[in-house]
Amino acid sequence: MTLALKTSASTTLPSRRDExxxxxxxxxxxxxxxxxxxxxxxTLQPGGPFKGLAKAELAIANGRHNWWPGADSKTxxxxxxxxxxxxYAPEELPMAAMAAEQALEPPVSIIQFNGDDVALLRLVTxxxxxxxxxxxxxxxxxxxxATLLESYEGKGGRYLSNTLIxxxxxxxASLERVVIAEDAEEGVGVSTAIVxxxxxxxxxxxxxxxxxxxxxxxxxxxxxxxxxxARLDGAYLLxxxxxxxxxxxxxxxxxxxxxxxxxxxxxxxxxxGVFQGRIVVSPGADQTxxxxxxxxxxLSEKAEIDAKPELLIFADDVSCAHGxxxxxxxxxxxxxxxxxxxxxxxxxxxxxxxxxxxxxxxIEHEGAREIAAAWVARKLGSV
Amino acid sequence: MAAVxxxxxxxxxxxxxxxxxxxxxxxxxxxKGLSEDIVRFISAKKDxxxxxxxxxxxxxxxxxxxxxxxxxxxSYPKIDYQDTYYYAAPKTKEGPKxxxxxxxxxxxxxxxxxxPLKEQAVLAGVEGAPRYAVDAVFDSVSVVTTFKKELAQAGxxxxxxxxxxxxxxxxxxxxxxxxxxxxxxxxxxxxxxxxSDGSFVYVPPGVRCxxxxxxxxxxxxxxxxxxxxxxxxxxxxxxxxxLEGCTAPMRxxxxxxxxxxxxxxxxxxxxxxxxxxxxxPGDPETGKGGIYNFVTKRADCRGDRSKVSWTQVxxxxxxxxxxxxxxLRGEGSSGEFYSIAVTNGHxxxxxxxxxxxxxxxxxxxxxxxxISAGKSTSTYRGLVSAHPKAKGAxxxxxxxxxxxxxxxxxxxxxxxxxRNGQSVFEHEATTTRLSDDQLFYCQQRGLSQEEAVALxxxxxxxxxxxxxxMEFAVEAQKLVAIxxxxxxx
Numbered sequence: 001m002t003l004a005l006k007t008s009a010s011t012t013l014p015s016r017r018d019e020x021x022x023x024x025x026x027x028x029x030x031x032x033x034x035x036x037x038x039x040x041x042x043t044l045q046p047g048g049p050f051k052g053l054a055k056a057e058l059a060i061a062n063g064r065h066n067w068w069p070g071a072d073s074k075t076x077x078x079x080x081x082x083x084x085x086x087x088y089a090p091e092e093l094p095m096a097a098m099a100a101e102q103a104l105e106p107p108v109s110i111i112q113f114n115g116d117d118v119a120l121l122r123l124v125t126x127x128x129x130x131x132x133x134x135x136x137x138x139x140x141x142x143x144x145x146a147t148l149l150e151s152y153e154g155k156g157g158r159y160l161s162n163t164l165i166x167x168x169x170x171x172x173a174s175l176e177r178v179v180i181a182e183d184a185e186e187g188v189g190v191s192t193a194i195v196x197x198x199x200x201x202x203x204x205x206x207x208x209x210x211x212x213x214x215x216x217x218x219x220x221x222x223x224x225x226x227x228x229x230a231r232l233d234g235a236y237l238l239x240x241x242x243x244x245x246x247x248x249x250x251x252x253x254x255x256x257x258x259x260x261x262x263x264x265x266x267x268x269x270x271x272x273g274v275f276q277g278r279i280v281v282s283p284g285a286d287q288t289x290x291x292x293x294x295x296x297x298x299l300s301e302k303a304e305i306d307a308k309p310e311l312l313i314f315a316d317d318v319s320c321a322h323g324x325x326x327x328x329x330x331x332x333x334x335x336x337x338x339x340x341x342x343x344x345x346x347x348x349x350x351x352x353x354x355x356x357x358x359x360x361x362x363i364e365h366e367g368a369r370e371i372a373a374a375w376v377a378r379k380l381g382s383v
Numbered sequence: 384m385a386a387v388x389x390x391x392x393x394x395x396x397x398x399x400x401x402x403x404x405x406x407x408x409x410x411x412x413x414x415k416g417l418s419e420d421i422v423r424f425i426s427a428k429k430d431x432x433x434x435x436x437x438x439x440x441x442x443x444x445x446x447x448x449x450x451x452x453x454x455x456x457x458s459y460p461k462i463d464y465q466d467t468y469y470y471a472a473p474k475t476k477e478g479p480k481x482x483x484x485x486x487x488x489x490x491x492x493x494x495x496x497x498x499p500l501k502e503q504a505v506l507a508g509v510e511g512a513p514r515y516a517v518d519a520v521f522d523s524v525s526v527v528t529t530f531k532k533e534l535a536q537a538g539x540x541x542x543x544x545x546x547x548x549x550x551x552x553x554x555x556x557x558x559x560x561x562x563x564x565x566x567x568x569x570x571x572x573x574x575x576x577x578x579s580d581g582s583f584v585y586v587p588p589g590v591r592c593x594x595x596x597x598x599x600x601x602x603x604x605x606x607x608x609x610x611x612x613x614x615x616x617x618x619x620x621x622x623x624x625x626l627e628g629c630t631a632p633m634r635x636x637x638x639x640x641x642x643x644x645x646x647x648x649x650x651x652x653x654x655x656x657x658x659x660x661x662x663x664p665g666d667p668e669t670g671k672g673g674i675y676n677f678v679t680k681r682a683d684c685r686g687d688r689s690k691v692s693w694t695q696v697x698x699x700x701x702x703x704x705x706x707x708x709x710x711l712r713g714e715g716s717s718g719e720f721y722s723i724a725v726t727n728g729h730x731x732x733x734x735x736x737x738x739x740x741x742x743x744x745x746x747x748x749x750x751x752x753x754i755s756a757g758k759s760t761s762t763y764r765g766l767v768s769a770h771p772k773a774k775g776a777x778x779x780x781x782x783x784x785x786x787x788x789x790x791x792x793x794x795x796x797x798x799x800x801x802r803n804g805q806s807v808f809e810h811e812a813t814t815t816r817l818s819d820d821q822l823f824y825c826q827q828r829g830l831s832q833e834e835a836v837a838l839x840x841x842x843x844x845x846x847x848x849x850x851x852x853m854e855f856a857v858e859a860q861k862l863v864a865i866x867x868x869x870x871x872x
Contacts (some may be wrong), residue, residue, distance in 0.1 A: 019454065283790075298804040307799040313814045320814040324799060327807035357759035382787065 063132030210240030225254030650686030670729025673701025
């Protein structure tokens with residue numbers, strides 16, 4: 001009986017009645033969890049958007065660990081964990097709880113950085129009207145400086161790909177996570193990252209996405225204060241009827257923590273961009289310095305942007321701020337460009353690339369930055 | 384500097400909640416609890432027509448089906464809706480025809496509160512001084528409305544809601560519930576069923592109301608709730624400025640205040656609505672008692688180019704749940720919201736606004752300042768949305784929070800929904816504490832710590848105070864300082 005109840009609780013999709021999912025209604029779209037995805041017949045070849053930037057690569061196809069070269073590296077280790085626990089409450093993190101329960105092959109794949117290195121993490125989907133779940137752990141050992149280049153590569157339609165990534169950045173270590181998400185237009189993608197950073201550690205992330213039928217990329221950071229730093233950037237570039245939801249929750253638990261956040265968005269046609277950012281400063285987490293910015297452009301009549309930048313502050317000696325702007329491209333700048341003989345479409349692309357460029361420029365890994373810049377330019381049609 | 388001195392003196396003079404006295408007045412109550420019979424009792428007591436009773440009963444039936452909202456960042460023990468009086472009124476034989484017939488005890492209350500109910504007393508002031516017409520609501524009923532004759536000469540109707548239902552049923556039927564429908568939310572629905580009185584204002588086309596109108600709400604009776612309903616209609620090209628003040632005695636029990644305010648604006652009309660809310664906030668040490676303030680306020684800018692401005696200074700109540708909103712329907716209409724929310728002791732405030740842009744070229748501006756001290760929590764919660772048809776919509780939002788002390792909390796929860804490509808929304812928010820440098824600077828120049836805090840806080844809320852009518856701005860400035868008394872040091 002207990003088992004039956006548990007199963008039903010973690011297969012219920014969140015709906016717009018859930019406050020945290022008000023703009024990303026999975027239940028309304030899918031109603032029930034689609035049947036499990038089949039195994040992809042062939043072994044994947046190395047690749048993905050970050051191809052060539054790292055030797056170590058973990059590829060997960062339709063929720064199953066599929067490819068795992070570079071396992072002999074000393075700096076990056078891969079292994080599996082067969083019986084992990086599931087600490088996530090379905091009421092609070094429904095999709096993370098679901099992934100923790102439903103990911104089976106293996107229950108968790110773990111990437112461990114023992115020395116400074118770069119690793120690729122690819123989550124590949126080739127599915128139609130089916131669903132799969134994956135759970136990945138990333139550990140950056142004390143003092144190590146690591147880069148994780150993560151990609152979501154979706155093909156097919158009306159699938160649900162659900163990923164849970166648990167990241168631990170140990171004392172004085174640093175991790176840069178760069179994500180490029182390219183789901184199929186009719187696909188549904190959910191990725192939840194739970195990040196724990198230790199005192200003095202650094203975590204920086206940049207998420208670039210072109211959306212899906214419904215897509216949510218959520219990051220929750222447990223920030224200890226203690227001179228640790230978190231940077232959470234993102235950009236969504238959406239056309240057609242695509243949807244993307246960038247949600248972040250940063251909880252500052254101790255004194256002297258720094259968080260900076262910059263998200264930019266562009267929506268056109270009938271696309272819908274969602275940004276939910278929450279910064280929580282717990283009692284006693286004094287001298288927290290947290291900044292959040294979300295700026296977005298709506299380039300068509302029927303596109304939509306919803307934003308909820310929240311500050312929940314329980315300590316008095318803090319400096320927290322957020323800014324949020326939503327509007328059209330600057331008419332004056334367009335006029336200026338057109339006056340100088342640049343066709344309108346090109347001028348629009350130029351201005352949009354420059355607008356999103358600020359996010360890309362903050363990527364520290366040079367190779368990833370170049371790939372990200374090219375990806376943005378391609379999405380915005382300026383190349 | 385004079386203002387600071389005054390503030391400090393006021394703080395010194397007033398140890399605690401100034402308006403916390405109770406008055407022994409002969410009152411009559413409806414039986415405790417809520418049922419269809421109570422709704423009928425209230426309606427009968429007010430001698431209402433059948434349509435009004437039907438409207439109330441419909442609301443009551445809907446209320447039974449609704450659930451109390453729990454999304455706000457406030458916590459309080461479950462309210463027992465059967466353990467409160469829904470009707471309490473000072474005993475009178477007939478409705479008083481003039482001030483002379485009003486219970487002198489009651490007049491004394493208002494004198495003590497500093498509310499001018501005697502027209503001549505107001506007139507006796509400095510020549511040319513601005514005058515205020517007052518509607519005084521005591522528990523469930525309106526006791527007196529001043530300056531009615533003079534206002535009538537200008538065509539302005541200013542009376543209690545009960546009187547409006549009797550005298551102007553066509554206007555009431557047309558507009559009541561048209562901005563906040565009966566089943567809009569749990570508390571509005573409760574109000575629709577049991578509202579006892581409130582103010583009614585109608586300003587005819589092209590008329591600029593010759594004086595400020597105001598309503599003063601006083602909860603006096605024990606275990607009673609106050610459920611007033613205010614309806615203001617500004618016809619084409621009309622202008623009115625309206626003020627609202629509230630106080631209650633100090634009691635250990637929580638009392639419920641669930642009001643509804645509806646504003647209707649036709650073409651080119653303008654309403655300026657200011658509130659100074661100073662309900663009893665509960666005991667600052669234990670958090671016992673205080674008013675639960677669950678209020679629904681909404682303005683409907685139906686006409687083109689109409690303009691509404693909400694200004695609120697919220698210093699009282701144990702719990703505030705209040706989101707004065709603007710529905711910007713008319714083309715080129717605009718809405719403004721200026722707010723100061725001060726919480727101290729164990730107060731909890733979840734307040735903000737909604738700007739719903741439906742028409743083209745609509746504009747809105749939000750300036751919200753929250754100050755939390757003691758063990759209090761203050762939340763700004765706001766929604767700005769633009770409909771696909773609201774081309775050229777423009778919003779600017781600024782919310783700043785100031786924290787004083789280690790145990791308080793300040794939250795900012797804005798929702799922004801942009802549904803067309805030709806609107807511009809800007810939002811910025813900051814949370815900080817009083818700057819040590821600034822405090823030090825002031826103290827170096829000879830100000831005491833209390834004076835320095837008052838000065839800096841008044842600077843912090845200046846943008847909002849400037850929007851209040853002058854006399855109220857001075858009052859509000861004092862109130863802010865008093866509310867923060869004892870929060871530093």
